[in-house]
Amino acid sequence: MTDDSPSSSDLNGLRDHEIRNRELWNAESDRYQARHGGQLAESGGLAWGTTQVPEAELRILGEVAGKDILEFGCGAAQWSIALAKAGAHPVGVDLSERQLDHARTLMAAAGVSFPLIHASAEAVPLPDASFDIVFCDHGAMTFADPYRTVPEASRLLREGGLFAFSHHSPIETICWPIGADRAGETLSIDYFGLHRLEDDGETVFQLPFGEWVRLFRANGLVVEDLVEPRPDPDATSSYRNADELAWARRWPAEAIWRLRRI
Numbered sequence: 001m002t003d004d005s006p007s008s009s010d011l012n013g014l015r016d017h018e019i020r021n022r023e024l025w026n027a028e029s030d031r032y033q034a035r036h037g038g039q040l041a042e043s044g045g046l047a048w049g050t051t052q053v054p055e056a057e058l059r060i061l062g063e064v065a066g067k068d069i070l071e072f073g074c075g076a077a078q079w080s081i082a083l084a085k086a087g088a089h090p091v092g093v094d095l096s097e098r099q100l101d102h103a104r105t106l107m108a109a110a111g112v113s114f115p116l117i118h119a120s121a122e123a124v125p126l127p128d129a130s131f132d133i134v135f136c137d138h139g140a141m142t143f144a145d146p147y148r149t150v151p152e153a154s155r156l157l158r159e160g161g162l163f164a165f166s167h168h169s170p171i172e173t174i175c176w177p178i179g180a181d182r183a184g185e186t187l188s189i190d191y192f193g194l195h196r197l198e199d200d201g202e203t204v205f206q207l208p209f210g211e212w213v214r215l216f217r218a219n220g221l222v223v224e225d226l227v228e229p230r231p232d233p234d235a236t237s238s239y240r241n242a243d244e245l246a247w248a249r250r251w252p253a254e255a256i257w258r259l260r261r262i
Contacts, residue, residue, distance in 0.1 A: 011095075011119065017196070017203035018095060018120050021143045024202055025096035033076055033102050039238040045082025048137055049166050049254045050239035051231045058227060060135075060164045060258055064088040067132040070156060072121045072149070072165065073139025077103035084112040091131075093117040093124055093140075122148035129158045141165040142204050145196070146215060154219040157261040163221055164259065169228065169252040170194065173206045182244050183253070212257070221259040228252035 014022070025032075043052040048060065055061060061069075065087035071080045074092030076099055083090045091114060094100050100116050107113060119125055121140030134153045141149060153163045170191065177188040178199050189197075194206045207215065216223060230252075231237075231245050240248065247253065 013123075014120060015122075015145075018122065018144070020201060021203055022095045025143075026098045029096055029098035029102060036238045037076070037078075040076075040078045045078040046086070048256055049229055050138075051229070051235045051237045051245070051248075053229045058229070058256070060225075060227065060256055061133060061162065064133070068130065069133040069135065070124075070126075070131045071139070072134055072136035072141065072153065073143065074103060074116070074136075075099045075139060076106055077116065078106065079135075079137060080114060081106055081110045081112055084114055085110070089114070091115045091117065091126075093119050093121060095120050095140075120144065122152060124152055124156060126156060128155050131156050131161060132158060133162045133164070135162070135164040137166045138168075139165075141167050143202075144205065146205055146207055146212075150215050150221070151219050154221055154261060159261060161261040162258070163261060164257065166254055166256045168204075168206065169255045170206055170208055171251055172248075172253045173197070175251070182241075183247055185247075216257075216259055220262050222262055223257065224260050225256075225258040227256040227258070229254055229256065 039052060043054070046055040047053060048055065048058060064083055067088050069083055069088050069090045071077065071090060071092045074080055074094045077092045080090035080092045092103060097118060100118055103116055117125065121144045134156055157163060172183050173194065174187050174189045174191050175183040175185070177184065191208055194208050197204050197206060213223060231248050235245055237245060
């Protein structure tokens, strides 16, 4: 594969939430990288979630050297840059042009090169069975429809390949009132029927635990693990303040799924 700057034809047929989220991320990308880029750089790229738990500790991806890896919603590609340095063959896909601009800047600074594809994770313009690993750390699995991204990840994986992604826990989601800036201590959103959530011009997606499992199984994916990382007592995060970190020590705020393509 070579570095790719697809034409607009690759983005024909975007659905309404894809158009809105693309516009939002293009508008917010500079502020996002200014606010969170330091934490992402400090972790070295290979770390999960809003508190950046090291991959070396969680071992979600396992051995990556020599593997073909797709980052699903790569943003500025901090993960993929670190994977390239570890001997992997990454490809990054993102719907935001501005996020990919940041990725190219960081890649040049790091002295690495790999393909970046401007496309939706719901319709990746790559052949079937292209990858050993498909993953994302929040990213596309938060902002794209899982009824389209899960089949797409399965299609792109080789037999025996790994699909891994972090996401907000459904428990955090149902405790987070629409319009609020954090989760509370009461249930605020109906659990049954979770799918598409609209808040302040942004569209995010979530499913109940059982529906996630049924969707995985319908697409040839077997659950190997579900990790619910708990922040250390002294954890800090550019994504969460002290109250939010305290919440996440009581209840799961994030979930990392590890799945095998059969």
